[in-house]
Amino acid sequence: MDTTKYRTQIPVKKDGIFAYEIYLEKDFGMLAERLKVCKPENRRLCIVTDSTVDQYYGDQVEEILASCAKEVTRFVFRAGEENKNLNTVQDLYEHLILHHFERKDMLVALGGGVVGDLAGFTAATYLRGVDFVQIPTTLLSQVDSSIGGKTGVDFNCYKNMVGAFHQPKLVYMNLSALKTLTDEQFACGMGEILKHGLIKDQGYYEWTICHRQEIMERSLEVLEEMISRSCEIKRDVVEKDPTEKGDRALLNFGHTLGHAIEKLKNFSLMHGQCVALGSLAASYLSMRRGQITEAELTAIKEANIAFGLPVSVEGVTPEEVVATTRSDKKMEAGKVKFILLNSIGDACIDRSVTDQEMEDAVKYLENITLL
Numbered sequence: 045m046d047t048t049k050y051r052t053q054i055p056v057k058k059d060g061i062f063a064y065e066i067y068l069e070k071d072f073g074m075l076a077e078r079l080k081v082c083k084p085e086n087r088r089l090c091i092v093t094d095s096t097v098d099q100y101y102g103d104q105v106e107e108i109l110a111s112c113a114k115e116v117t118r119f120v121f122r123a124g125e126e127n128k129n130l131n132t133v134q135d136l137y138e139h140l141i142l143h144h145f146e147r148k149d150m151l152v153a154l155g156g157g158v159v160g161d162l163a164g165f166t167a168a169t170y171l172r173g174v175d176f177v178q179i180p181t182t183l184l185s186q187v188d189s190s191i192g193g194k195t196g197v198d199f200n201c202y203k204n205m206v207g208a209f210h211q212p213k214l215v216y217m218n219l220s221a222l223k224t225l226t227d228e229q230f231a232c233g234m235g236e237i238l239k240h241g242l243i244k245d246q247g248y249y250e251w252t253i254c255h256r257q258e259i260m261e262r263s264l265e266v267l268e269e270m271i272s273r274s275c276e277i278k279r280d281v282v283e284k285d286p287t288e289k290g291d292r293a294l295l296n297f298g299h300t301l302g303h304a305i306e307k308l309k310n311f312s313l314m315h316g317q318c319v320a321l322g323s324l325a326a327s328y329l330s331m332r333r334g335q336i337t338e339a340e341l342t343a344i345k346e347a348n349i350a351f352g353l354p355v356s357v358e359g360v361t362p363e364e365v366v367a368t369t370r371s372d373k374k375m376e377a378g379k380v381k382f383i384l385l386n387s388i389g390d391a392c393i394d395r396s397v398t399d400q401e402m403e404d405a406v407k408y409l410e411n412i413t414l415l
């Protein structure tokens with residue numbers, strides 16, 4: 045990985061034309077300035093956030109937005125994946141109607157991936173589409189969910205079953221906000237970051253492992269470099285395939301089994317943790333097919349452990365995990381579109397993975413014993 049330069053302002057194109065900017069900042073000081081592109085003085089803004097993020101950052105962000113927007117309201121829902129659903133969307137529609145939100149008005153998603161996905165989906169559907177901006181506050185949302193316009197909610201616990209592609213007008217991240225994350229929430233971001241390295245960039249994957257200590261200490265300089273690199277990897281994928289007609293599916297590495305585990309565990313394990321488990325299981329299958337070595341698989345397992353991510357799961361059977369993958373959005377003509385590694389840093393879409401192979405991969409997770 046070229047560590048000499050990295051960007052703190054990353055432009056994203058859609059259909060070859062500039063669509064929005066991603067800003068990596070160290071506080072909220074530049075928020076009003078960066079928002080100017082959205083002309084907030086002519087619009088009502090609705091801050092959409094969850095109960096935890098609201099306590100940390102709600103007042104500060106509202107004060108800044110109130111200084112530059114026509115009017116600001118705040119919609120707060122209870123934190124947690126179990127609230128990323130149509131009931132909360134309905135409450136938000138009611139809030140917007142009550143506050144006379146019109147089509148030119150705008151939503152501001154302040155929070156992690158749950159807030160971003162839910163606010164983005166509401167923005168995509170309220171009045172057939174209003175603008176929204178992302179202010180991601182978790183590591184996971186800064187490197188992954190705030191970029192690329194995948195929005196949606198869970199339906200009957202099925203992950204992201206209802207959704208829309210709707211691009212934000214701006215992504216503004218305050219890296220200092222990561223200081224208030226619990227260790228578990230921070231680790232979740234590492235689940236998607238390790239995925240980025242594994243599917244796209246071996247040098248970056250090795251760099252994250254070499255910088256483990258500074259990353260875990262949350263050194264702002266090292267986090268800035270890491271987040272920038274992950275944002276660029278995600279940006280490069282979604283620019284080429286914004287609506288997942290092809291290679292965007294590579295970003296789903298670890299998610300076929302990961303989403304099934306997330307559902308079966310009733311969201312008691314977080315998304316990033318389930319992605320880490322799913323990535324390890326998919327790496328196991330890649331090893332079984334001779335695409336990566338046993339030593340590389342062991343190193344992937346050790347990376348999970350090093351970053352505080354799980355390597356084994358209890359309370360789900362391989363059969364039920366595989367049965368749950370049948371409702372995966374990547375099913376095509378009854379066959380699962382599975383993402384495997386060709387090698388570290390290079391992934392591929394594979395339509396030949398059998399139920400038996402998936403069951404074996406879950407059994408591999410079950411049989412891992414921690415020494």
Ligand SMILES: NC(=O)c1ccc[n+]([C@@H]2O[C@H](COP(=O)([O-])OP(=O)(O)OC[C@H]3O[C@@H](n4cnc5c(N)ncnc54)[C@H](O)[C@@H]3O)[C@@H](O)[C@H]2O)c1
Pocket residue numbers: 094095096097100123124125128155156157158159161181182183184185188189190191192193194195204221222223224225226229232233314315316
């Ligand atoms: N749209 C996409 O492309 C995409 C990509 C990856 C994940 N996702 C989705 O994102 C969700 C997971 O996102 P997440 O891991 O950010 O979870 P999350 O949004 O639930 O946030 C995790 C927890 O951290 C709290 N929190 C957020 N910011 C904080 C801060 N700065 N300080 C203290 N606490 C804070 C939240 O209140 C919450 O309790 C899942 O629903 C997943 O499906 C979407």
Ligand SMILES: O=C(O)C(=O)C[C@@H](O)[C@H](O)[C@H](O)COP(=O)(O)O
Pocket residue numbers: 188192194203204236288292293295296299373
């Ligand atoms: O942006 C994408 O595309 C991704 O796949 C990123 C994933 O990390 C994310 O969890 C996404 O929501 C999963 O996609 P889904 O279509 O399976 O919901």
Ligand SMILES: [Zn+2]
Pocket residue numbers: 188236299315319
């Ligand atoms: Zn994910």
